[in-house]
Amino acid sequence: MEYRYLGNSELKVSAITFGAWAAGGWMWGSTDRNEAIQAIQASLDLGVSSIDTAPVYGQGTSEEIVAEAIAGHSRDKIQILTKFGMRWDVNQGELVGPSKDNSGKDITLYRLASKESIIYECEQSLKRLKTDYIDLYQIHWPDTTTPIEESFEAVAQLVKDGKIRYAGVCNYTAGQLVEAERVCPIISNQIPFSMVNRDNDLENIPFCQANNIGVLAYSPMERGLLTGKIKNGQQFAEGDHRATYKYFKPESIERTNAFLKKIKPIADEHGITLSQLVLRWTIDHPGITIALAGARNAEQAISNAHASDVKLSTEQIEQINRLIQSEL
Template sequence: MERIRFGETDLEVSRVVLGTWVTGGWAWGGADEREAVGAILRALELGINFIDTAPVYGFGKSEELVGRALKEWGGSNGVVIATKCGLEWDDAQRVIRRNATPERIRFEVDQSLRRLGVDRIDLYQIHWPDPETPFADSMAALVDLREAGKIRWIGLSNFSPPQIDECRRHGPVHGLQPPFNIFERDAEKEILPYCAENRIGTLVYGGLCRGLLTGKFTGTETFPKGDLRQMDPKFKPDRFRQYVKAVDAMKKLAAAHGRTMAQFALRWALQQPGVTTVIAGARTAAQAEENAGISGWALSPDDLEKVDQILATYIKNPVGPEFMAPGRR
């Protein structure tokens, strides 16, 4: 398993990060708890030592399952745990809002430590920028938590370079988590170059674009109530077919390497400038094994050029992941 130093931290992490949004079940049509724990354990066995989670993933469930897996593993020694703060939800778990006030952050970190069963969180990230709370206040809370020994390093998720700059005026920023995949590439314009220049480690998420880049869709599928893809404009009929045609063309490039389409897509992301690590979710042990298979090989410059040609040929009206942004208070 390829390892890399994460930005300017002392963390030596696998370049594949186990993402656990799907572990919590929320927005993905549910999840089997035993299978989810098995996926985490298999990822650890394969050398994936970096796990990313968040309280909102299943409203605490994802963190609890990560904690259960760590207990079965024998503890968190050698495992790098990243989680997040700054989102709250109503009692019905239907309305999610940004809240990165110091009070909320202090409350959340203790809840996450309890659910994860650890004494300290390696990378603690504000999940979304909260325009109602001064960044200075949020950063002051994170700096205090670091000084108290509850977190080791400070990260941000879904922040723009100007927003990161403002945060850095009030404390260190060690990691950034932006959306990035073959179909959603806005981060390559400013965010990834900014992070490379400032030696900020990155965990890019959405590498399979909600499953589009797995190659398993025909363009005619529908999704059940509560599934995130019901709201994603990429899965509306006209666009859906465009994206499926592009994936079908890329499958030939993946097959030339003896890899699955998912492995090809994640490897593509891993090789882009400014990308430190790539987050890949897994519902099952088999999916964790497939994710681990993106390590130890590389796409050629010709492969990368052909990907761009395929996008230009098939994707006529691209859209990004903006629909995922939670509401403001």
């Protein structure tokens, strides 16, 4: 496994980091708790030392699963990355809209990053994660109802109190990141990035590169689309958000699968899966520090971890990049 420092910090994380959104079940058509735990433990066994989660993933379920999975491991060998700023238990902040929890109960989501809310959320996450500190604490989404200065004054206080080691952001623009940095050192930005979704290559990734800020690429496999296993007519479980997600429209699936067919010979040459090729390409991309890779079971987790072992030549990367530009 490769390990990399986030930005200019001393926080060293695994290049393939376990993404625990799907493990929480929410928006993924539920979860099998035991399989999720086994997936995380299989990752740990192969050197995946970093786990990214959030309170909203299953309304606490994902963080609880992470705690159970890492029990018995040396805490200082594992990096817990979690978030704040998405509430389902209050009617405050920026309205996101209706959703359902894992039991099918109606909930309403808000983006809330007030000082009081952040302090409260941190305490709740520490309890669910059964730890006394969080390695990287990230705002989940910008909250337009709270000044950025107020949010990161609270985060800076948590750092001072020893509750968190480092602060990060998610889904922030370069301008928002600069504003947050005026109040609290920011070591990373977690943003969507994949072969089919490269919008952040225009500004955010170059900005982070220039300012020595780590980039955590989420959805690098575009929620399963880039595995090559998604076909037109795919039936998703009830509550699985991918059923209406834009990249899962028939024309997008066809175009993506045609592209994957063209890069498959490179995967075959290395004796690896398309998923492993996609993850390796992602962590080789300029400006990307780590790729967040979700897994529903141990088999998927093992496959993801081994993507770090792959060595792509410069010519192969350039070939993939040319095909991305022409096909996607």
